[in-house]
Amino acid sequence: MTSTSSIEAQVLQPYKYGFVTDIESELAPAGLNEDIIRLISEKKGEPTWMLDWRLKAYQQWTGMTEPKWANVKYGPIDYQAIHYYAAPKQQKKLGSLDEVDPKLLETFEKLGIPISEQKRLSGVAVDAVFDSVSVATTFKETLAAAGVIFLPISEAIREHPDLVRRWLGSVVPHNDNFFAALNSAVFTDGSFAYIPKGVLCPLELSTYFRINAQATGQFERTLIVADEGSYVSYLEGCSAPSRDENQLHAAVVELVALDDATIKYSTIQNWYPGDEHGKGGIYNFVTKRGKCAGKSSKISWTQVETGSAITWKYPGCILQGDDSVGEFYSVAVTSRRQQADTGTKMIHIGKNTKSTIVSKGISADRGQNTYRGLVKIMKGAEGARNYSQCDSMLIGDKCGAHTFPYIDVRNSSAIMEHEASTSKIGEDQIFYLRQRGLKAEDAVSMVVAGFCKDVFRELPMEFAVEAQNLLSISLEGSVG
Amino acid sequence: MLQITNLHATADGREILKGLDLSVSAGEVHAIMGPNGSGKSTLAQILAGHPVYIVTEGLVTFEGRDLLDMEPEERAQAGLFLAFQYPVSIRGITNAYFLRAGVNAIRKSQGLPELDPLDFLDVLQEKLKVIGWDDSFLNRPVNDGFSGGEKKRNEILQMAVLEPRLAVLDETDSGLDIDALKTVAAAVNKLRAPERATIVVTHYQRLLNYIIPDVVHVLVDGRIARSGSKELALELEARGYDWIKPEADVA
Ligand SMILES: Nc1ncnc2c1ncn2[C@@H]1O[C@H](COP(=O)(O)OP(=O)(O)OP(=O)(O)O)[C@@H](O)[C@H]1O
Ligand SMILES: [Mg+2]
Numbered sequence A: 001m002t003s004t005s006s007i008e009a010q011v012l013q014p015y016k017y018g019f020v021t022d023i024e025s026e027l028a029p030a031g032l033n034e035d036i037i038r039l040i041s042e043k044k045g046e047p048t049w050m051l052d053w054r055l056k057a058y059q060q061w062t063g064m065t066e067p068k069w070a071n072v073k074y075g076p077i078d079y080q081a082i083h084y085y086a087a088p089k090q091q092k093k094l095g096s097l098d099e100v101d102p103k104l105l106e107t108f109e110k111l112g113i114p115i116s117e118q119k120r121l122s123g124v125a126v127d128a129v130f131d132s133v134s135v136a137t138t139f140k141e142t143l144a145a146a147g148v149i150f151l152p153i154s155e156a157i158r159e160h161p162d163l164v165r166r167w168l169g170s171v172v173p174h175n176d177n178f179f180a181a182l183n184s185a186v187f188t189d190g191s192f193a194y195i196p197k198g199v200l201c202p203l204e205l206s207t208y209f210r211i212n213a214q215a216t217g218q219f220e221r222t223l224i225v226a227d228e229g230s231y232v233s234y235l236e237g238c239s240a241p242s243r244d245e246n247q248l249h250a251a252v253v254e255l256v257a258l259d260d261a262t263i264k265y266s267t268i269q270n271w272y273p274g275d276e277h278g279k280g281g282i283y284n285f286v287t288k289r290g291k292c293a294g295k296s297s298k299i300s301w302t303q304v305e306t307g308s309a310i311t312w313k314y315p316g317c318i319l320q321g322d323d324s325v326g327e328f329y330s331v332a333v334t335s336r337r338q339q340a341d342t343g344t345k346m347i348h349i350g351k352n353t354k355s356t357i358v359s360k361g362i363s364a365d366r367g368q369n370t371y372r373g374l375v376k377i378m379k380g381a382e383g384a385r386n387y388s389q390c391d392s393m394l395i396g397d398k399c400g401a402h403t404f405p406y407i408d409v410r411n412s413s414a415i416m417e418h419e420a421s422t423s424k425i426g427e428d429q430i431f432y433l434r435q436r437g438l439k440a441e442d443a444v445s446m447v448v449a450g451f452c453k454d455v456f457r458e459l460p461m462e463f464a465v466e467a468q469n470l471l472s473i474s475l476e477g478s479v480g
Numbered sequence B: 001m002l003q004i005t006n007l008h009a010t011a012d013g014r015e016i017l018k019g020l021d022l023s024v025s026a027g028e029v030h031a032i033m034g035p036n037g038s039g040k041s042t043l044a045q046i047l048a049g050h051p052v053y054i055v056t057e058g059l060v061t062f063e064g065r066d067l068l069d070m071e072p073e074e075r076a077q078a079g080l081f082l083a084f085q086y087p088v089s090i091r092g093i094t095n096a097y098f099l100r101a102g103v104n105a106i107r108k109s110q111g112l113p114e115l116d117p118l119d120f121l122d123v124l125q126e127k128l129k130v131i132g133w134d135d136s137f138l139n140r141p142v143n144d145g146f147s148g149g150e151k152k153r154n155e156i157l158q159m160a161v162l163e164p165r166l167a168v169l170d171e172t173d174s175g176l177d178i179d180a181l182k183t184v185a186a187a188v189n190k191l192r193a194p195e196r197a198t199i200v201v202t203h204y205q206r207l208l209n210y211i212i213p214d215v216v217h218v219l220v221d222g223r224i225a226r227s228g229s230k231e232l233a234l235e236l237e238a239r240g241y242d243w244i245k246p247e248a249d250v251a
Helices: A034-043 A048-062 A102-110 A140-145 A153-159 A161-167 A178-186 A427-435 A440-456 A461-475 B040-048 B072-077 B095-109 B117-131 B148-162 B178-191 B231-239
Strands: A025-027 A086-088 A124-130 A133-137 A149-152 A191-195 A204-210 A221-226 A231-239 A246-249 A252-257 A262-269 A281-292 A298-305 A310-313 A316-319 A325-334 A339-348 A354-364 A368-377 A385-395 A400-409 A415-424 B002-011 B014-024 B029-033 B054-062 B080-083 B090-094 B166-170 B197-201 B215-220 B223-228
Touching: A034 A048, A034 A178, A048 A178, A102 A124, A102 A204, A124 A140, A124 A149, A133 A149, A140 A149, A149 A153, A153 A161, A153 A191, A153 A221, A161 A221, A178 A252, A178 A281, A191 A204, A191 A231, A221 A231, A221 A262, A252 A262, A252 A298, A262 A281, A262 A461, A281 A298, A281 A325, A298 A310, A298 A339, A298 A440, A316 A325, A316 A354, A325 A339, A325 A368, A325 A440, A339 A354, A354 A368, A354 A400, A354 A440, A368 A385, A385 A400, A385 A440, A400 A415, A427 A440, A427 B072, A427 B090, A427 B095, A440 A461, A440 B090, A440 B095, B002 B040, B014 B040, B014 B054, B014 B223, B029 B231, B040 B054, B040 B072, B040 B080, B040 B166, B040 B197, B072 B080, B072 B095, B080 B148, B090 B095, B095 B117, B095 B148, B117 B148, B117 B178, B148 B166, B148 B178, B166 B178, B178 B197, B215 B231, B223 B231
Parallel strands: A124 A204, A191 A221, A204 A231, A221 A252, A231 A262, A246 A281, A252 A281, A262 A298, A281 A310, A281 A316, A298 A325, A310 A339, A316 A339, A325 A354, A339 A368, A354 A385, A368 A400, A385 A415, B029 B197, B029 B215, B080 B166, B166 B197
Antiparallel strands: A025 A086, A124 A133, A149 A191, B002 B014, B002 B054, B215 B223
């Protein structure tokens, strides 16, 4: 035996998606002011109401301060040093995918997201966003035939202004928090989906976000509205080049489910995590919230978070409709010097509302992983139920796991169940698997995959495999 | 096949094995008996390469290779199998998946193609019969919620599937009912072949009625204190261990 008894974090495999696409981009000057916002709005050909909304958000943002309560440490962010708009040149209106710059198609192909007609994923409609713009959306016709609207949000603002205006900011108001206000002022692209009454969306909808340009931030905005009795499953993926500087990603996602509608929202987050010394990486400060506005509606969040230097993210559900259901399934992996402060908020307003929280935190190397969750049962939420399970796994002894579950119950009929555990990855488990012939890395992957199973099985089939591979890569080398 | 010479080992700074010698040839079955805490499991774990035990002196060769220089998975790939005295459970991973991962890891190391789930299922069905189990155990998480006896049987299932060259069974008979004991013995006997060998660690002569050993060893205080034929097991059953003095004291 060469190694000693401890299962330790060691060298980590380089980030696989860290390449840069050499493409000419059009950059707005660095810095943030009303003129920049006007410029973004103009680039997008927006109506006045949209610009006014942005400016209102900007006004509010200037009076707000960055939240400091999260269990993460990072240096000050210079908001005036960031470029708020970056777009690959060649942004004339594209008639078909064939006109997309081959370099962009190639980029997405390399990321495993083929978007050209011949190679695209079957059963999944993809909106590919590169820096500040959407470059392609596949399967538009199939979706249109079903009455489903799936568009880059910038197009939706122009083509479906009434729908967008009605729902934008209805779940995450323009002044919700510091990062959401910033996003409302400068958001550049993202996806919009509307599923009409009674329609079960025939494809998985998916958006892939790619940050490419240097010194830019990505501020995308996603809005999904599921009308009465409809169903949609949506998946979001992301990655970025390896750069020494930190880059800001401040997204907002809003979901609205009307009576009897179901939205399943899955994320595989793989932004550049920084190197093993903590240099570089994405600051992922994201506001995601769903509103179960109608009775018996359901919103289910599933997230697999393996990337980013810092993650600050609490996908939540406002359970307004009676009998509505909110779910949150999460795997968060922090390795190297990554820090994650993530969890959920479940706000029970309607009667007999139910929420389920399953959170799995994995810390390796010097990673710090915090679960922060709030379950709030309002006065009128007769018969509300919550089940929470928060498990943490430590790999090595330089990492950390922290749990902050907040509970606020104002109706005595509520039933709450909470389970939590923290364990070190079992040396005996790893040894057992190695005794059966598995390599140490594969043994760790297997134990971790087993630990995450309750979350992985919530992912759409195609992506469960990807998630598992991603996890193995993130943890590669974390065994000595 | 296996040659252990003057093996000294510690755990947590404490010496447990104190100059152990043992030689097992292909085709043989050896039984190791001995009082609680004498070092039987320690020996088994060291053969498998558990990192908690530190070998301070001595040599172990397995089919001509320096065993102590091999990683645990290399030992498994070379055909060494340990049925654990206390098998661990693995949440979220089904028994079938786990078994296939082991088989394929070993096949891969031998340059053989991996078995897909369907091919593997055929192999499994046949092995399940050997230990008298139905499919239901395949879809349960590895050892999770298994009774003590079921865990032991699961070890034997793994052995049957992996078909090792050298199997080390650490008290696999403890906690088994009489039918299970016969099943386990049948599975071990099924693997008996001129090119294979087995070491069974046990406290009970009863097992040796079904698995007839070629040699019986008594391990006392980190050393083999006595070796003999299968009659030695009967004698131990009748007289206990007190009459056996560590050889060092005799010498
Ligand atoms: N990891 C360890 N750390 C410290 N001491 C250990 C460790 N493993 C074993 N020991 C000690 O070494 C001695 C031998 O243990 P071992 O498990 O090998 O005994 P055994 O012969 O298998 O006993 P039993 O018949 O009860 O199974 C015991 O005193 C035990 O407490
Ligand atoms: Mg023992």
